Structure formats: structure tokens, C-alpha cells
Amino acid sequence: MMTIAMSGGTRMRIMIIGAGSLGLLFAAKLSALCEHLTVIARTKEQADQLVQEGIKLGGTTEPHRTTRGGFIEFSHYQEDKESVATATAPVHPYDYIFLMVKQPAITKELVQYIDSRRSEITYLVSFQNGIGHEADLSENDRGNKLLLAVTTEGARRESPTEVSHTGHGVTYIGASNCTDPDHKKSTHFLLVNLLEEAGFRAEMSKNMEVRIWSKLIINAVINPLTAILHVKNGELLESTWTKELMFDLYREACFLAEAKDIKLPDALWQTIITVCEATSRNHSSMLQDIEQSRPTEIDRINGSLLQMADELNLELPTHRTVYRLVKALE
Numbered sequence: 560m561m562t563i564a565m566s567g568g569t570r571m572r573i574m575i576i577g578a579g580s581l582g583l584l585f586a587a588k589l590s591a592l593c594e595h596l597t598v599i600a601r602t603k604e605q606a607d608q609l610v611q612e613g614i615k616l617g618g619t620t621e622p623h624r625t626t627r628g629g630f631i632e633f634s635h636y637q638e639d640k641e642s643v644a645t646a647t648a649p650v651h652p653y654d655y656i657f658l659m660v661k662q663p664a665i666t667k668e669l670v671q672y673i674d675s676r677r678s679e680i681t682y683l684v685s686f687q688n689g690i691g692h693e694a695d696l697s698e699n700d701r702g703n704k705l706l707l708a709v710t711t712e713g714a715r716r717e718s719p720t721e722v723s724h725t726g727h728g729v730t731y732i733g734a735s736n737c738t739d740p741d742h743k744k745s746t747h748f749l750l751v752n753l754l755e756e757a758g759f760r761a762e763m764s765k766n767m768e769v770r771i772w773s774k775l776i777i778n779a780v781i782n783p784l785t786a787i788l789h790v791k792n793g794e795l796l797e798s799t800w801t802k803e804l805m806f807d808l809y810r811e812a813c814f815l816a817e818a819k820d821i822k823l824p825d826a827l828w829q830t831i832i833t834v835c836e837a838t839s840r841n842h843s844s845m846l847q848d849i850e851q852s853r854p855t856e857i858d859r860i861n862g863s864l865l866q867m868a869d870e871l872n873l874e875l876p877t878h879r880t881v882y883r884l885v886k887a888l889e
């Protein structure tokens with residue numbers, strides 16, 4: 560039987576793991592609309608600061624600071640194997656857990672932690688760019704409760720408590736496994752409504768493979784070039800040299816997709832240009848990582864494409880070059 564993933568009335572209980580760019584943006588926008596919203600930062604210091612100051616949201620969105628119009632709680636991740644092992648499922652279960660950390664942060668310990676915070680009604684929604692993480696997350700996924708989200712929103716964390724909304728996009732959500740019967744019955748329309756009420760464009764998608772591949776290619780084209788050249792997304796369009804590099808990356812990725820029988824949308828190249836325009840002031844997440852000396856997601860973006868190409872004995876020379884350059888920068 561289909562269970563409507565709601566714990567009370569039309570208000571939802573949501574946990575956001577990761578108080579970075581995307582986590583703070585979604586938390587700031589959802590805080591007044593949820594019955595309960597828990598934000599998990601990596602450190603106690605950041606969680607304490609968020610308790611004191613709330614989240615300050617700026618950028619292309621009407622500026623505001625979170626209030627307790629809804630109920631927002633800040634906590635932090637504890638990599639304490641004992642407490643994870645003994646943790647009991649929350650008395651008031653979460654309807655959704657949004658996983659908003661970078662790919663390299665999805666460790667075995669974090670997966671265990673997530674598991675200890677879920678109940679049988681809780682859906683895990685994974686927002687990562689790239690591919691590969693869904694395999695780690697679905698290992699413990701009892702009952703097809705893993706959803707994948709693909710978003711073209713742009714966000715940048717300015718300080719532990721401040722975030723800028725740097726570009727409006729669309730968020731597609733769909734089951735990682737299309738045998739999920741709930742998904743077919745559109746269980747998640749309330750989630751989509753909630754996101755829309757919060758000011759995001761959101762849609763359920765029955766074809767996440769194409770969405771994921773499309774976003775993978777968008778990121779494989781935009782992210783390494785912005786990181787290598789230290790430019791904002793929009794600046795890539797200002798030079799024919801960068802546009803040619805973008806097109807080479809795009810063409811090679813399409814060649815691989817075709818070899819794998821993935822039917823990409825005809826307008827994907829135009830979409831890449833549109834994303835650059837819509838997020839023109841954005842520092843891509845890979846550029847932000849390089850600027851802050853953090854590991855990037857290159858392994859799960861261009862690295863994944865190269866791995867698949869190797870398996871098929873295909874060459875993706877431009878991807879190989881940008882992969883090496885980003886690794887060198889890391």
C-alpha cells in the first residue's frame with residue numbers, strides 16, 4: 560500500500576545534512592514552511608553559530624534571516640561509531656532527509672549516520688552532482704526510499720551563517736530505482752509543492768537517468784573550466800576560446816553517452832549556455848572547492864566519464880586534460 564510520506568497535516572519534517580551552500584539555501588527557504596527542520600552541520604562550532612545567528616540569505620533572492628516562524632533546529636554530525644550504532648530511530652520521524660554534502664564527504668560512517676536518523680517512512684534525497692554516489696547510498700536502502708535530485712540552483716556560502724542565492728534553476732526529483740511503486744503514484748507531489756512554495760522550481764521526473772546524465776554533462780563542461788580558469792560561470796561565454804573548449808567537452812561526453820545508448824535531449828548544448836547565463840555570477844561548486852583548498856568532485860564528474868570511456872576503449876582527450884589540471888590544482 561502507498562504511504563503518503565507526511566507525518567502530520569500538510570507540514571513536513573525535514574532534515575538537511577550539510578550546512579554548506581546548497582544546505583543553507585534550502586534551509587533558509589524552507590524553515591518557515593516545515594513542521595520541523597533540522598540542519599546538520601559538520602562541526603559543533605558552525606551549529607552553535609547558526610543557533611546564535613540563524614541563516615542570513617542574500618543574493619538574487621529577497622534578503623532575509625531565518626526566524627522561528629517554522630521550527631528550525633541546528634545540530635552537528637558526530638562521527639561517534641558507538642552512538643551511531645546505538646542510536647534509535649527518531650520518535651517523530653523525518654519525512655525527508657536532504658543529503659547536501661559533497662561527493663567526497665559520503666563516507667561509510669556518514670551513510671551509517673544517515674541510516675540511524677531514518678525511520679521506515681523517511682526518504683533520503685541525494686542532491687550531489689556527478690554519478691557514483693547512488694551506489695553507496697542504495698547499499699543500505701531498504702524499501703526503495705532513495706530519491707535522486709538534480710538541481711541547477713546556484714548557491715554560495717559566504718560565511719558559516721550566510722548564503723547567497725546566485726542563480727535560479729530547476730530541481731528534478733525522482734526515484735533512483737524506477738520499480739518504486741510509490742514513485743509511480745506521485746507520492747512526492749507534496750514535496751514538490753513545498754519546494755515551490757519556498758520559491759524553487761521543482762518537478763518529479765520519471766526519467767532520472769537522462770536528467771542525471773544531462774546534469775553530469777553540464778557540470779563536466781562548466782565546472783572544470785571555471786575551476787581551472789578561476790572565472791564565474793557567465794564569464795565562460797565571454798571568449799570564443801573557452802566556448803570552443805566547452806564545446807569539445809560537450810561533444811566528447813555526447814559521444815560517450817551515445818556509445819552507452821543514453822538518449823540525451825537535443826537542446827543540451829543550448830541548456831549549458833542557458834545555465835551559464837542563469838548562474839552567470841555563480842562561482843561553480845568546483846571553483847569554490849579550489850578557492851577553499853578542498854577536494855573537488857572531479858572524480859565523480861569528468862572522472863566518471865573517463866572511467867566509463869576506458870571500459871569502452873573510447874578516448875575523451877579534453878576530459879582527460881581538464882581532469883589532470885583540476886587534480887594538479889587540488
Ligand SMILES: NC(=O)C1=CN([C@@H]2O[C@H](COP(=O)(O)OP(=O)(O)OC[C@H]3O[C@@H](n4cnc5c(N)ncnc54)[C@H](OP(=O)(O)O)[C@@H]3O)[C@@H](O)[C@H]2O)C=CC1
Nearest residue numbers: 577578579580581600601636659660661664687688713714
Ligand atoms: N553550490 C551549488 O550551487 C550547487 C551544488 N550542487 C551539489 O550539491 C552538493 C553540495 O554542494 P555545496 O552545498 O555547494 O557544497 P558545500 O561544500 O558548500 O557544502 C557541503 C557541506 O557539507 C558539510 N559536510 C561535510 N561532511 C559532513 C558531514 N559528515 N556531516 C554534515 N555536514 C558535512 C560541509 O561542512 P564543512 O564546510 O564544515 O566542511 C559543507 O558545509 C554537491 O554535490 C554539489 O555538487 C548542485 C547544484 C548547485
Ligand SMILES: CC(C)(CO)C(=O)C(=O)O
Nearest residue numbers: 711713781838841843844
Ligand atoms: C549548475 C552549476 C554549474 C551552477 O554553478 C552547478 O551545478 C555547480 O556549480 O556545481
